[in-house]
Amino acid sequence: MLSSPAEQGTLADIATRRLAHSIVTGELAQGQKLNEAELAESFGMGRGPLREALRHLEGMRLVNRIPNAGARVVVLDRKTLSDLYAVREALEGMACRIAASQMSDEEIAQLGKLLDQHEAQIKKQGGKVYSQKEGDLDFHYQIARGSRNQMLMDLLGSEQYQLLRMCRYRTSRNAERTGPALQQHRQIVEALAQRDGELAEMLMRRHIRGAWHSISEMIAKEEEEAA
């Protein structure tokens, strides 16, 4: 299980990446207790760097820490995800509106090519859907970058990004929403190309509301069969 993403930097950074990956992919179950000594041992490092990693993950909202009681993997319940998507709708909508006036023609064209790749992947097979899912997040991140707003990029990229990925992994098995999603992405790129910020924002907000609607139903089903 050697991690592919360049294992460089301090041990604390390595631990942060590995833990984030394990949490996002579900390798570490939601709500699971994270034992410092145990994890440090398995990562081959001391507890110091690992504690710093946990602090960092707390900042990313991937774990909850309680003083003198340890850290636990965050639990993505319905309310949390609802809140996340609501905030995301506002932020991505804003990013889209600004990006329409800030992105270069080349960047927008690049965005179109990215969607071509997604389409090709979808046509090839429906099996490895989650790889397209990752691509979807790339799409959203490129638009965030297009806003030229560093704070927005940080919020959407570094922090909420991980929570979204976590949500995606959890619900990726039976989502065939890739078709309409791609169509909506194309509409957004079209609005960007026409420099219509208002329309781009509106389309993005609708897109995210749709995603939430889809995921919400999925959670309802899960809760149903759990009961």
Add this chain to the structure above:
Amino acid sequence: MLSSPAEQGTLADIATRRLAHSIVTGELAQGQKLNEAELAESFGMGRGPLREALRHLEGMRLVNRIPNAGARVVVLDRKTLSDLYAVREALEGMACRIAASQMSDEEIAQLGKLLDQHEAQIKKQGGKVYSQKEGDLDFHYQIARGSRNQMLMDLLGSEQYQLLRMCRYRTSRNAERTGPALQQHRQIVEALAQRDGELAEMLMRRHIRGAWHSISEMIAKEEEEAA
């Protein structure tokens, strides 16, 4: 210099609070290097807890850390603040819209009383303006709470809140914008009381744009006299 806010919790938490306070109030200059050993000594603790505090502050965007090169107090340049206010406009606008449908009548009435207090403070004297400034942030936080969205509360409260306070301290000396600000606050409360979310959002966004405009001019003056 014993800190008034309940000095409880782990040493790392104490260090986080004390450092955050020193940074926000300008006691630690922007861009200043933060020496671990030195700070640990002055706080009477080891470097371990202090390092965790620095990680936490990094998450709050109050310090920048570079591996093997130490931590520095964040520098609030024009672009950073511009980005901050743009994000804040979107988030607070959203909070206001939702709060209009979620806050109880009691909460809205409480908000009005808060403004009465501010008005009384302003009439009493213009000297201690920053205490009113803190009150202003209370006002905004109460509305964030009214959104019932935990993620929004965290973003506006725990993280951006500190950056805003930092910005306020830096520009508080010569701002007499308290008058129009109070007026705008009253309008917002009125819109909330009428359960008009759209209007409340619009007023809040205008309020924040106005604040940014005011601060932007102030920064321009500073840069001017610095050159």
Add this chain to the structure above:
DNA sequence: TTTTCACATATTGTCGACAATCGGAGTTTC
């Protein structure tokens, strides 16, 4: 049987010391 208390264990919080890395002063060379 249930509740409560006390103790033993495990886990977190903290410290001091050591190793690795970076920045700068001084020197050497072209």
Add this chain to the structure above:
DNA sequence: GAAACTCCGATTGTCGACAATATGTGAAAA
């Protein structure tokens, strides 16, 4: 004289051990 190199000091990164606190178990009393 300027540029590059080398070495030294300072600072950060890491580890292991100890202290403080919480968790869980068992026994004793109601």
